[in-house]
Amino acid sequence: MSAIADVARLAGVAKATASRALSGRGYVSEETRQKVIAAAREIGYVASPNAASLVTGRTKSIGVIIPFISRWFFSEVLESMEQALLDEGYDMTLYNLPAPSPERERVFDYFLARKRFDGVISVGVALSDEEVTLLHRLGRPLVGIGGPIRGVDTIAIDDVAAARLATEHLLSLGHTDIVHIGGSKDDEMDFQVHSNRLTGFFAALRDAGLSTERSGLFFACEFTMPGGYEVGLSVFGDPRTRPTAVFAASDEIAIGLIVAARELGIQVPADLSVIGIDGHPYADMFRLTTLEQHPRKQGRFAVEALLAELENPTPQSEDDHLTVLPTNLAIRSSTSGPRQPHGS
Amino acid sequence: MSAIADVARLAGVAKATASRALSGRGYVSEETRQKVIAAAREIGYVASPNAASLVTGRTKSIGVIIPFISRWFFSEVLESMEQALLDEGYDMTLYNLPAPSPERERVFDYFLARKRFDGVISVGVALSDEEVTLLHRLGRPLVGIGGPIRGVDTIAIDDVAAARLATEHLLSLGHTDIVHIGGSKDDEMDFQVHSNRLTGFFAALRDAGLSTERSGLFFACEFTMPGGYEVGLSVFGDPRTRPTAVFAASDEIAIGLIVAARELGIQVPADLSVIGIDGHPYADMFRLTTLEQHPRKQGRFAVEALLAELENPTPQSEDDHLTVLPTNLAIRSSTSGPRQPHGS
DNA sequence: GGTTTTGATGGAACCGGTTCCAGCAGGGCG
DNA sequence: CGCCCTGCTGGAACCGGTTCCATCAAAACC
16 A cells, blocks of 8 residues: 555655665665655555566566476475575466467467566476577576576486486496386477486497397386386286386386385395486385485576576577586495396 | 557557557457557567556466475465466466475565565465464455465365264274374474364264273374385384274375385285375375375365455455365275274 | 437556656865 | 765656546437
8 A cells, every 4th residue: 555655755755765765776874764764664665566677677586387396306396496586585486387288378478478577497398499589589587497498598417327327327236137117208298308318228238238129128107106106017017028127217107116016026126126316205215226316406506597697697698508417326225236147 | 678659659549549459448449459459469569567567456466375385285286276377367476485484474574565466375374363464454365275264265175074084984894993193283284184184083983982092093203105104114013003994194194104014014904904185196006095185176266266256355254264175085995894803 | 400328539647666867965175 | 265076865757557537429319
């Protein structure tokens, strides 16, 4: 209800002075500043960010585009970003956009095109060139998490390297009959995580001198625990396709596999080693060896990068700057050497 | 860059007419409307919601306060609310506020007090009287999910009844040695869900003529799968405290218990029946009998209620209107009669 | 046929801040 | 002693829309 004009009147100064006193910009004597602050407090004045945004062009608000909320990686990223943004005085407005869709177009045209945000963070969403162009044309910085986008600063782990490391862990234990279970290319998650992890897996096998030609090396499943559980039942149920070790593309899949294995009476790790990628909080209770990535760090990093860009905008660097965050192997007891060493 | 004045000039009309043509309010001839729309498209005009909000007082944006993002119930609610709000042309701005804290105070004073939102939805957060008052004083409607807040419309399930139903299911199977495992009162989740579910449990026992006086009927744990796993190991590990059935306060806890039971060689349901509350997507793969609540419906309902209130505001009804949404029992094979019928 | 109603439009005020510019006092400097 | 610089303040324009009010033509009414 109360506007800055009311504060000014009560304090006996002009609107301009009141504004300066409250925002801390420009010259104001300490005396009048105190008067103004007292007056503001007295009538319970709260500034209208809308009015301020209108003239300054800054909204103190960041838009976030994310394909899932409930999946672990994404909810972790979200929580850490929210935290970091709040600390810096920014609002976070959320757009949950699963696949490319008419709806997604609408969000871009209708929501993001308006100048409601100082910047945008896109998490695990492969933006099309037009979408990037649209966002760029608005002059708003854009930071991505999870895979390179043309002309956008991006934070990610190296999925190929991570998959390679995970696979190499199994190889180093002596496994030669290793299977990869992960997401399929036509998953809704449209980034290249799936194919990258598959690539890293194959690369590690080849480097170890193993053939990657034969079939049955890879099985696709939904990127969830039930997804892993189901392929687990079918793949491990058939003794002919049962490997001695599995590299799962995510911890949830890995855990699903472990649950399936236990139901089938397969000992982990004696009969079957399992390794995942993520660092999921459930990993510990299933004693899952995993390659930890750190979504919270990724989220925080993205926020920092975006806010830094807002502080002093770099002159439209066309080269997409990619920041690769580290992963680390957390060894638990879901992996060990194979029961019957191959070729002995 | 381009303002409505530019559109007006190009179309050869006044600002007022252009505004009417584009917003669809007031009289505009079909002919000039087309002219204006064409002009707007030509220069790529997008309206500034800030400017509009400034005069209309409506922001087309809803604030959401939520204590967790990554826990199942909350992420489901969040996803459904985001969906529903987007459909209606609203933005959703997220405040992730775990416990009452100085931070939370800051959010209220600094973020919510500003008139950035048309309304607020609070999910699973027990607002203090002052917080409610603050929000009310802003004249913005407020809807809650999950437990009554003084003077606020709330959507929730009946936790006491749900717990009672779950317990009665076990009783009807012939169990008399039932334990409840759930969250503790000093959990960060400050609503009464924990105590309500405990109350319902005890009520069901009493109605069945069982004593609720002896100790060892309830064990507290963290409200997660690892939380359930850990109490599971300790409670079931000791044969003296092992019941024939467990009512878990959430599916995640229940699943943790099942995993623990399996590791201990306890057959579910032959040696131990387990029932949960939630309807978690993992319930199926663990064949968990559960009392399903429907967070997505709760979220959608909350959005509808809030938007309805925005459409035609009811004159400050002081009585807190509580909408109770139904739950339903989904019977799978984690529950059966006890192996050795009691008292035979 | 004269008056009222309806439809369409333009002018101007307004929402609530920020910022540019001008003015003014007093202290430091040449 | 006059001038300039610094610190401080007020007036007014402005951001980009919406809406009230006045105007006016054409249609509808009695």
